[in-house]
Amino acid sequence: MAKKKIKKTLVEQILTKAGIEHQAHLFNGLKGQVPENIDPNQIFKTLALRGDKTGPIIGVLSIEDHLAEKKLASLSGNKKVQMIPQKELEQTTGYVHGANSPIGIRQRHNYPIYIDDRALDFPTILVSAGEIGRSVQLAPKDLAQFLGADFANFRE
Template sequence: MHTQDNPVAERFDTPSTRFLDAHGIAYVMHDYEYVSEPGKVGLHAAEGIGMEQGHVFKTLLAEIDKKRVVCAAIPVHHRVDLNRLAAVFGGNKARMLPPERAESLTGFQVGGISPFGGHAVLPVVFDASLAGLDRLYINGGGRGLVVELAPEDAVRCVQGVLAEISTPPG
């Protein structure tokens, strides 16, 4: 029950958790102190919940060939490979979506964008490294919120795909 007497429950009541609930997905919510540092939000999230970076994924929005917006989920310490991402969707070129457009499409703030429960239903591709994980940690629909769930549940509930779309650091 979400009441004013339980601010933690209210904080965990997001469009993402409502989406997961509606799809019968089991999950655990984690919160951490959000730090707005461009390019490092996901790294702070991993540190904040005490998880290895390879288990914590960030959510990025990109536009393929200036026609189709897609959601990419990759490990927080990786970089998205825009050429590979475009190829997954049969395109030639991908570019990151400007923050204002990402927020408008999803209804989430940058730093809190989730692949679950956004305003627009977008195709989702998860980095292939997800296949080797027993648990996935990804944004839960608000800054400072991470949802933990089974990787196969994450892919299934958004009808996502797995593909090699990121490069490790270094």
């Protein structure tokens, strides 16, 4: 019996079209379904925040870390930043909670994106592929270059 082919997400299609090497994964990191061969520190969440001066900004950091809002505010030229409420998330980013993808967000919006510099500790990291339970694994420098993102320390 033939294997059922899983349709690529829009994010996977974007990466393929751009010629960026990546690997697709099916698991829900938010529910602790991390495969044994993946270090949880390599799994990065995408946080949507609103700066008091800039409006929406995106922070990408390890699921094992906590966001230091003051650090991100300073980096982004804001006095303070706060998480965008869940009820406004899809309208702001185009994605529901748990599916925010920095790649998909960049395609729709020109929000400033920051990747925590801990990503540089790994040859590859995983970010959301734009659907809950779907991730893409790629080199952090490839991701930053594609997004026009900056690396910085904004974890507690």
